[in-house]
Amino acid sequence: MFCRPYQSILTLFVLLFFFNGNSQPDVRVTGTWEARFSGKVQDKGTSQDDTLVMELTQDGSNVKGTLHFKGLETSFPIVGKVTGKTFSYSAKATLEPNFNATVVVETTVDDGGSRFQGSQTQSNCEGTAVGRVAAVRQ
Secondary structure, three states: OOOHHHHHHHHHHHHHHHOOOOOOOOOOOOEEEEEEEEEEEOOOOOEEEEEEEEEEEEEOOEEEEEEEEOOOOOEEEEEEEEEOOEEEEEEEEEEEOOEEEEEEEEEEEOOOOOEEEEEEEEEEOOEEEEEEEEEEEO
């Protein structure tokens, strides 16, 4: 008799812990993606638009791959993570002997897993551009 009320409370806590509504499965991003970036270069106000292709491989929530900007021969190694529908990644490459270019991105993948979009910051010899990226699975 005495344990019955505590058993109900314990059951409620277990249910809330395991089924809290935040436990959605990670989306899959493995594959080839074509993306477009559109942003503004900070301190200059000039527009920057880029087209890029990503080849991604996902192992659990970890993502690796390469990013290729149209017009550049350099490949940027990608390291990222998927949590639910959020895909975040960064990439860095040396463009000249003393110059690194970086890309930092946080996106949301659509329900079908065929598109993602979000914010992107990229730094290169022209400065740091902040804007939006949108990608489609090929």
